Every structure is written in structure tokens, then in C-alpha cells.
Amino acid sequence: MVTTRATAEESPDQSDQSDQPDQSGRSAVRTLLRLWPYVRPARVRLFTAAAVAVVASCLTLVIPLVLKWMVDGPVADRDPAGVWLGALYLLLLGFAEALLFGLRRWLVARPLAGVEASMRADLYRHLQRLPVAFHDRWASGQLLSRGTTDLMLLRMFLAFPLTFLLVNSVTILVGVIIMLLQDWTLGLVILIPAVPVMVTCVVFEKRYASVARRAQDQVGDLTTVVEESVLGIRIIKGFGRHRSQARAFRELSRTLRGTELHKARLLATIWGVIVTLPELAIGAALVLGTVQVADGGLSAGTLVAFLSTALALRWPVDSIGFLLAMSQEAATATERYFEVMDAVPEEPAPAAPATVGSRSAGRNGWAQPAAPGTGSKGLRGDGLRFHNVQFRYPDAPQDSPPVLHDIDLHIRPGESMALVGATGSGKTTLTALVPRLHEVTSGRITLDGDDITAMSRKQLRSLVAVAFEEPTLFSASVADNVLMGTGDGAGEPELERALAVAQADFAHALPHGTETQVGEQGLSLSGGQRQRLALARAVVGRPRFLVLDDPLSALDVHTEAAVEAALREVLAETTALIVAHRPSTVLLADRVALLSEGRIAAVGTHHELLRGNAEYAHLMAGTEEADR
Ligand SMILES: Nc1ncnc2c1ncn2[C@@H]1O[C@H](COP(=O)(O)OP(=O)(O)OP(=O)(O)O)[C@@H](O)[C@H]1O
Ligand SMILES: [Mg+2]
Numbered sequence: 001m002v003t004t005r006a007t008a009e010e011s012p013d014q015s016d017q018s019d020q021p022d023q024s025g026r027s028a029v030r031t032l033l034r035l036w037p038y039v040r041p042a043r044v045r046l047f048t049a050a051a052v053a054v055v056a057s058c059l060t061l062v063i064p065l066v067l068k069w070m071v072d073g074p075v076a077d078r079d080p081a082g083v084w085l086g087a088l089y090l091l092l093l094g095f096a097e098a099l100l101f102g103l104r105r106w107l108v109a110r111p112l113a114g115v116e117a118s119m120r121a122d123l124y125r126h127l128q129r130l131p132v133a134f135h136d137r138w139a140s141g142q143l144l145s146r147g148t149t150d151l152m153l154l155r156m157f158l159a160f161p162l163t164f165l166l167v168n169s170v171t172i173l174v175g176v177i178i179m180l181l182q183d184w185t186l187g188l189v190i191l192i193p194a195v196p197v198m199v200t201c202v203v204f205e206k207r208y209a210s211v212a213r214r215a216q217d218q219v220g221d222l223t224t225v226v227e228e229s230v231l232g233i234r235i236i237k238g239f240g241r242h243r244s245q246a247r248a249f250r251e252l253s254r255t256l257r258g259t260e261l262h263k264a265r266l267l268a269t270i271w272g273v274i275v276t277l278p279e280l281a282i283g284a285a286l287v288l289g290t291v292q293v294a295d296g297g298l299s300a301g302t303l304v305a306f307l308s309t310a311l312a313l314r315w316p317v318d319s320i321g322f323l324l325a326m327s328q329e330a331a332t333a334t335e336r337y338f339e340v341m342d343a344v345p346e347e348p349a350p351a352a353p354a355t356v357g358s359r360s361a362g363r364n365g366w367a368q369p370a371a372p373g374t375g376s377k378g379l380r381g382d383g384l385r386f387h388n389v390q391f392r393y394p395d396a397p398q399d400s401p402p403v404l405h406d407i408d409l410h411i412r413p414g415e416s417m418a419l420v421g422a423t424g425s426g427k428t429t430l431t432a433l434v435p436r437l438h439e440v441t442s443g444r445i446t447l448d449g450d451d452i453t454a455m456s457r458k459q460l461r462s463l464v465a466v467a468f469e470e471p472t473l474f475s476a477s478v479a480d481n482v483l484m485g486t487g488d489g490a491g492e493p494e495l496e497r498a499l500a501v502a503q504a505d506f507a508h509a510l511p512h513g514t515e516t517q518v519g520e521q522g523l524s525l526s527g528g529q530r531q532r533l534a535l536a537r538a539v540v541g542r543p544r545f546l547v548l549d550d551p552l553s554a555l556d557v558h559t560e561a562a563v564e565a566a567l568r569e570v571l572a573e574t575t576a577l578i579v580a581h582r583p584s585t586v587l588l589a590d591r592v593a594l595l596s597e598g599r600i601a602a603v604g605t606h607h608e609l610l611r612g613n614a615e616y617a618h619l620m621a622g623t624e625e626a627d628r
Helices: 005-010 028-033 036-077 080-129 132-137 140-159 161-182 184-191 194-231 233-238 242-295 300-312 314-318 320-341 427-433 457-463 478-483 492-501 505-509 527-539 557-573 606-612 614-627
Strands: 384-391 404-411 416-421 442-447 464-467 545-549 575-579 591-596 599-604
Touching: 028 320, 036 080, 036 161, 036 300, 080 140, 080 320, 140 161, 140 194, 140 320, 161 184, 161 300, 161 314, 161 320, 184 242, 184 300, 194 233, 194 242, 194 320, 233 242, 242 300, 242 314, 242 320, 300 314, 314 320, 384 427, 404 416, 404 427, 404 575, 404 599, 416 427, 416 614, 427 545, 427 575, 457 464, 464 527, 478 492, 478 527, 492 505, 492 527, 492 557, 505 527, 527 545, 527 557, 591 606, 591 614, 599 606, 599 614, 606 614
Parallel strands: 416 575, 416 591, 464 545, 545 575
Antiparallel strands: 384 404, 384 442, 591 599
8 A cells, every 4th residue: 555654753853742741841032042043034024013002902991081071071061072072082082093903904914925035945955955865854845844734824923922921911910900000909810820820831831832743743654645635646547446545544534633622622612711711700800899989989980990901901802812822833943844944955056957846856867068178078088987995875774784785886988888687686776876866874885986965966967867667757847857957058959859869759749849838738759769869858958977776677678778778878978887688679878887796796797797707697597588
């Protein structure tokens, strides 16, 4: 079955998030402060908006004072003109408040969209720079959800809770002062619930933090399942696994639902406390106040003012529960965002050419165009050398045997070396070391004598072009996909030549020729067609070093023969390492290296090895028959 949970459980955030007691120990404020660099550009507007909101909110508190004036003045004096005037004041106050809140919205909307966009762009740029090993380790859904749901939560936090936690605190403070000034005994009655409410808030915040984290991680898991089943829809249908796949999805979404309900229960509890206790206090104050008014110790206007102030504070107090909840979610989102941002990218950063709508992490090889007139460039220098290279995948256990060890291989300048070995022997792994998609565990690889780790990635990738086993095409035109393999200067002639070498002339017969959109958003091509475009991409920049991982595996014998004939010319100019399974491909190469049990077991010409090496003869025997 298509893996569902496994990938998600492997991602590092999963292992430590489930029952973390210290999770709640982290400070939400400190986490949220990490957003400052992104918020900085919007700070003036954000602060202005907060100030506007504070003023607007405090205007609400003036209303009770106008009421007091009306009750004790015009109403007591039975003066209708005064009542109308009071009503006009109230209307104006309401109008001003609405206007100010509108202004606040207008102030924050645009800059906050900008903050979200720049955070998303940073995340994407960072993901492009993170090593392949990172992408091997992380489930793609976890990355996707961080770039979508989490960033949306952050924008909402910046737009609303951030401002209103401040606004409400100020409003509550001012309101309490006004109430104490009206009548301090009633004011103290109102203040009694403050302590239990605050304690509840603290307890709630801790619990909510860990549940929020769990919910957001589960959204990531769910995204992974959806993504995998969309990409693997053929396999799911082909094997009739749609039911089990749907079941897996349902289980995950039920878990998520459970977590969301847990969140809702927590929120309901705190809301219950926050709403009920102050309400009781207001009731008590009403009774006490009425008694005082009856005794003549308090004017009716003051009581009205007092109670309407208390009522005006209801919303600021009530909303604190969900403002805290949203802040917690934002803190979690920030944490998840920075988990990715804190992962160390490949250094030094490659000044990579813009990739086209890339979703998969695969770098499909690019190379700068060769300077004109350097046709025989591959024939000078020292060629490609592996010096005692050892390699173990970074996430493999320390005591496991390395995938590759004691690799000493010299591919002379201009030479083509075929790499042959049983499946799983490490051929793909070896080829990935040359463009530094993975770093050697020990040993060195040199290109014309220069250690690849001493080069900038840009320089390295301008020297080496690769075509992988899995030919990935991006959602772009055929021409764009092929020309990805070269610098900006390349144009029509290079494209034509590359398509000719790869026998990819079918591209011209597509509905819009080489401008036809392919990839996920475009026309679907056959495996062999994709493979030939990937090969064209590898050769288009006339790279000095060419690394091909089984580039002809999906082609029929005739097309393969045609590609080989054309490829021969290219190979004459470059130093090449070609993974091959079939004798016909092997024959393209000058010499063959046999990879066996993670090391180079033999090097020689095809015929030498065929005669002198039993393993090689065995590997080739089956395929030779098949080829005939
Ligand atoms: N990303 C990875 N992380 C950990 N181990 C890996 C990874 N990719 C491959 N391996 C392991 O490394 C070994 C060599 O794999 P590799 O893909 O290099 O084989 P190969 O020779 O290219 O095989 P094939 O002929 O089938 O393409 C395998 O045992 C595989 O399980
Ligand atoms: Mg392979």
C-alpha cells in the first residue's frame, strides 16, 4: 500500500511532539518574537493601527459617561432637548468608533499580506537550498502545510489577536479605573473574579499549546496522504487500493477531528469561566448598587455609568479566551515554520538559476553554456577522479555498512566510463555524489584535479550535468524544461541540437511544438519521451562532465540505437559516467567499472570484463539475450 503514516512519523517534528511536557514550557512570547524581522517592514502601520484601535476602543468607554450625564442631568430635569443632545453625542461616538476600526483594517490589510508573502517566499527559497538529505527525511505534506496553513494562521494572528490583546488590555485597564473612580466598593466587587480568571488563563494556555501543536502536525500528516494519493493515483487505482487509502485518510482525519474537539473543549472551558465569573460579579454589583441608590448613597446616573462601563468591558474580557488560543496557534505555527528555516542549507549557497515551478526536490541537472570554440575542452585536465570515497546515507544508523566504500576510480579526460552493477549496488548513489546532491562520508572527488568541495556549487554545477533515472519534467514548456540545463544565453540552436542528440524530435510534433506545456499542469508524455527530454536537458549545455543514470532504459531498441549514435558525438567531447544495464549502452563507453557490494570490483573494457570477470559476464548474459 502507499505509505501513509510512516513518512510522517519519520519527520523530526513528529518524534518529539506527541506527549511533550516541556512543549508547554516554551514561551509563546519568545517564539512569536522571532517573527519580528518579517514584521519590521510593516511596523509603522501596525503600531499606528494598534493606536487607532486603542483610541476607538476607549471611545466605547466614554459612552457610559455620556449616559451618566444624561441620567443625572436632562433625564432628571425632564429636559427633552438635553436628551436629544445626549443622543446626538452617542451617535457621533458610535460613528467615530466605527470609522476608526475601519481605518485600522485598512492600515493592516496590505502590509500583512506582504508579511505572509515574504515569509512564504523565504520558506520556498530555503527549501530549494536545503540538501537532498533533508528532503529525503521530511514528509512533503509537513512542508506543504507549513507553507500554507501555518502561514495563514500567522497572518491572522498579526491582523487580529496581536492588536486586540493590547487593545483589550488597555480598554480593561481604563474601564476598571473609570469604575473605581465612579464607586470604588462596586469596582472592587467587579475585580474579584480577576484572580481565578487569570489562573484559568495560565493553565489553559499551557494545555492549549500542546494540543495546538498536535493538531497542526496532524494537518501536515493529512496533507502528506492527500499529496501521495494524488501523485500515486495510478497505483492506487491499478491495485484497487482506493478503499484502504480512503480508510487511512479517514482514520487520520478522525484523529485530527478528535484533536480539534479537544481544542474546542479547552476553549469552551476557559470561555465558561471567563464569561460566567465576571457576569456573576456584575450581578452582585447591580444588587449592591441598587441598594446604595435606594439608600441615597449613590446617584442613579453613576450606577448607570458604572454598569454600562462594566457591560462595555464584557467583550474585551470575553474575547481574551480565543485571542489567547489564536496566539498559541500562532506560536506553534511560528515554531513549525522555523523548524524548517533553521535547517542548515547547503553551503555555500548556489546562485541557482530560477527553477520552474519546482515541487519535487530533484535537481535535474543544469550547466552553463560552454564558451564558444571549446569543443575539445573535455580532453584536457585530469578528468573525474574518486579518491578512496566512502558513503553512508546521513539518516542510516552509524553501525550499518556504508553503501559505498573504497571507491577509487579515474575517468580520464574525454573518456566515457560505464558503471555496471546489480540493482541496489549503489550506482545511483555514486552518481549523486558528483554534483554533490549528497556529500561523501570520507574521501574526495576531483574534477580536473580540483576537489568538488572546494568549488562553489554554481561552479560545480556548471561543470557537471546530470540525467536521473526518474525523468522529472516541470510544469513548463518543452523548451523551458530542456533549457533548464543551460544558462540564460542559450536559445533555439542549442535546443535543436540537444533534441536531436536525445532523438526527441517528437517534441516538434506536439500541438504547440517545443512551446507545448508539459509536466503536471500540461501534456502527459510517455516514460521514454520524458527520458529523452531529460537527456536533452543534460546535454544541452555541452557540459564538461556528464553523469547519466541509465538514460536509455525506457527506449525501444531502435530509438536506443539512434540515441546512441547521436550520443557518441557528445561523448567524444565530454568526460562521462554512464550507469548502464544493457550491453548496447555499455558499448557506448570506452571502459566499464563494475560496482559490486559497494566497491569497484573491476575496471576494463566490455570485452575484457566479459572474458575475465564472472560477475560481469553473469550481469550481461541475461540482458544480452534480451537485447538480441
Ligand atoms: N535516500 C536514501 N536514503 C537511504 N538509503 C538509500 C537512499 N537511496 C538509496 N538508498 C539505499 O542505497 C542502496 C543503493 O541504492 P541505489 O539507488 O544507489 O542503487 P542502484 O545501484 O542505483 O540500483 P538500481 O539499479 O535499482 O537503480 C540501496 O540499498 C538503497 O536502499
Ligand atoms: Mg539506480
